[in-house]
Amino acid sequence: xxxxxxxxxxxxxxxxxxxxxxxxxxxxxxxxxxxxxxxxxxxxxxxxxxxxxxxxxxxxxxxxxxxxxxxxxxxxxxxxxxxxxxxxxxxxxxx
Amino acid sequence: xxxxxxxxxxxxxxxxxxxxxxxxxxxxxxxxxxxxxxxxxxxxxxxxxxxxxxxxxxxxxxxxxxxxxxxxxxxxxxxxxxxxxxxxxxxxxxxxxxxxxxxxxxxxxxxxxxxxxxxxxxxxxxxxxxxxxxxxxxxxxxxxxxxxxxxxxxxxxxxxxxxxxxxxxxxxxxxxxxxxxxxxxxxxxxxxxxxxxxxxxxxxxxxxxxxxxxxxxxxxxxxxxxxxxxx
Numbered sequence: 349x350x351x352x353x354x355x356x357x358x359x360x361x362x363x364x365x366x367x368x369x370x371x372x373x374x375x376x377x378x379x380x381x382x383x384x385x386x387x388x389x390x391x392x393x394x395x396x397x398x399x400x401x402x403x404x405x406x407x408x409x410x411x412x413x414x415x416x417x418x419x420x421x422x423x424x425x426x427x428x429x430x431x432x433x434x435x436x437x438x439x440x441x442x443x
Numbered sequence: 444x445x446x447x448x449x450x451x452x453x454x455x456x457x458x459x460x461x462x463x464x465x466x467x468x469x470x471x472x473x474x475x476x477x478x479x480x481x482x483x484x485x486x487x488x489x490x491x492x493x494x495x496x497x498x499x500x501x502x503x504x505x506x507x508x509x510x511x512x513x514x515x516x517x518x519x520x521x522x523x524x525x526x527x528x529x530x531x532x533x534x535x536x537x538x539x540x541x542x543x544x545x546x547x548x549x550x551x552x553x554x555x556x557x558x559x560x561x562x563x564x565x566x567x568x569x570x571x572x573x574x575x576x577x578x579x580x581x582x583x584x585x586x587x588x589x590x591x592x593x594x595x596x597x598x599x600x601x602x603x604x605x606x607x608x609x610x611x612x613x614x615x616x617x618x619x620x621x622x623x624x625x626x627x628x629x630x631x632x633x634x635x636x637x638x639x640x641x642x643x644x645x646x647x648x649x650x651x652x653x654x655x656x657x658x659x660x661x662x663x664x665x666x667x668x669x670x671x672x673x674x
Contacts, residue, residue: 356464364457371449400572401496404564408580413662416587420669 356396363389374429376422384415491635492569492644500574501647501654505629508650509614511576512657516611519661526672542592550592557585565655569644575651579658586663590670603664610657617646617653 363386370382387410394403486498500508542550564571565578589596621630629646636643 353465357461360457360460360464364453367453368450372446401574401577404573404577405580408577408584412584413580413587413666416591417666417669424672 352396356393359389359393359396363393376427376429377419380415380418380422383418384411387411387414487638489635490631490644490647491638492647493639494569494571494574496572497569497574497647497651498644501568501650502629502631505618505650508654509618509629512611512614512654515658515661516607519665522665523668526668541594547592550588554585554589557588558582561585561655561659565651566648567641568651568655569647570639570641575654576658578655580662582655582659583662583666586659587666590666598663598667600664600667603660603667607657607660607664610653610660614650614653614657617650621646 366382366385366389370379370386373379373382387406390410391403391407394400394406482499482503483495486492486495490498490502492498492502561578561581561584563578564573564581565575568574568578586598590598618629621632622628624630624632629650631645631647633645633649635645642648
């Protein structure tokens with residue numbers, strides 16, 4: 349039981365850390381990856397808390413589909429939140 | 444100022460999450476009477492379904508599932524109608540970089556396994572965790588992998604639409620057949636078989652297979668539309 353509590357506490361810390369990182373990160377690609385990490389941790393949490401159905405849904409939708417759709421969106425728009433943030437990085441598509 | 448508010452909110456959220464999970468009182472209300480006992484008893488004795496979640500989602504609350512599938516259908520068709528005008532050139536992708544040979548070979552290797560896993564998840568929806576939605580999204584993930592790895596991998600959008608519509612119509616037809624035979628929408632009218640068999644649970648596996656097909660084709664079509672949008 350104590351092991352379980354420790355694991356859950358660690359996973360919650362990772363979850364909150366990834367969430368704060370996703371809010372603060374100006375590079376949207378990194379923020380999207382952090383969102384994917386949130387989904388991954390949530391999947392583990394759901395599994396530990398005995399909800400395997402929800403864990404499967406979260407794994408398929410949260411980790412794979414949402415992340416990829418966000419990455420495609422970033423690929424088609426701009427990568428950085430602010431123009432001043434992209435110091436000598438590759439330029440977003442202009443057309 | 445804004446960031447401080449966000450961090451405060453997150454801290455409060457994390458505090459309450461930690462309180463909830465560090466002291467779980469899951470055992471306390473076990474014996475209180477409620478609708479859950481009815482579900483737990485009826486699932487095993489009447490419906491002969493091993494997975495209670497599936498029985499609730501497909502049978503007891505089957506009408507809600509129909510609503511969810513409709514919401515998904517509406518979202519996919521709205522996206523398709525927004526992006527429809529931009530799709531002049533069929534075959535052009537918005538991601539122009541070719542995938543490396545490691546990615547494409549790995550995708551080719553993994554694709555049948557992913558499809559098999561998805562089919563397994565939704566065919567065994569009444570026996571093991573998972574079901575139509577989960578299996579469908581897993582299949583869509585497999586197609587997504589192929590679509591971003593191979594630039595000339597294409598799916599006929601018309602076939603996707605036909606499968607999707609057929610699955611939706613069959614769902615409603617099975618519901619109406621329950622209406623005719625049993626008296627309520629989605630009432631079970633088929634023999635239920637024995638518990639834990641593949642052919643058990645009456646209409647539950649059939650409906651979950653239909654939902655699996657519908658979700659898989661819908662999400663695949665959605666990804667296909669987004670990838671072929673000319674940005």
